[in-house]
Amino acid sequence: MSRWKGLPASLDHRVRHLVVQLRRLKDHSGLSLAALAARTSYSKSSWERYLNGKKLPPRAAVEALARVCEADVPRLLALHEVAEQAWNAERPGPPPQPRAERDGKAETAGKAGKAGKNERAETAEAGETAEVGETAAKTEKPVPAATVTATATATDAPPVSGRGMPFGPLVLGALAVLVAAGAVLLVARLWEDANGIGRGAGAAMTAGGTDAAPAFTHRPGEVFGCHVQRSAGALYAGHSRTDTAVLGSGASGWDVVEAQCLLRHQGYDPGGVDGIVGGRTVRAVKRLQARFKLPTDGIVGPDTWKVLRR
Missing domain, CATH: 1.10.101.10 (PGBD-like superfamily/PGBD)
Known part of the structure; x- marks a missing residue:
């Protein structure tokens, strides 16, 4: 049996539980880290980091170890999903981009597109044959004002209900809340099943x-x-x-x-x-x-x- 190093004290208990199970599978299989690397697509140094809590193993690595050791693959993947949420919660991503900066980039892109369109129009108008001139005329055919107005309205103005209140964003927001709540309930149920919570009772x-x-x-x-x-x-x-x-x-x-x-x-x-x-x-x-x-x-x-x- 391997002599494992102690896991970092700052490691979340859900990540710690996953690592303990992976260590146990590796010990019971009798495989060394080098042998484990040879039978999976992950190097010996990667397995050393995963099994010592230095880095969260990817989902594919957990599945590969479970299959090599003939373990319960769905159960280990459920533990990995819970551990991944805990791991990511302690390492927040980059801050969102300021709206002003996004608007500036969008405006720059719009100006560049308009400049390219004007350049293509000038090239078409400078053609020497009737065919080129006709093609340029078709390309630069003006769009009716009603179409332009309808397009701008559909793009810039949010859809409204009968009373003039924004409707589309409210529906999308409600759907997002429902999806997030469903995901939380699913993860909580998987965590309970993995830890034996809520199953069995003496009188029942x-x-x-x-x-x-x-x-x-x-x-x-x-x-x-x-x-x-x-x-x-x-x-x-x-x-x-x-x-x-x-x-x-x-x-x-x-x-x-x-x-x-x-x-x-x-x-x-x-x-x-x-x-x-x-x-x-x-x-x-x-x-x-x-x-x-x-x-x-x-x-x-x-x-x-x-x-x-x-």
């Missing part, structure tokens, strides 16, 4: 599956009950039926409550069953992993779930 879980469960919430000092039973040859504590969720330090949700209950049942004290992966929970996971000869990274993944469900 049955041997055949789970019904609708309340979203996970935690109040200081609150702990949850554990009712470990065996169903279809596997142990369940009544909070989640997952066997694939990846739970690292700082993760929270019903999947964490399930893991903490099973750790306690197996004889490894995770501290209070509060649904949050803290230091005591990480140490309990490491002891369990060491006993069953798993990588002692303190992260509950598919291999650790198999041991917990025995």
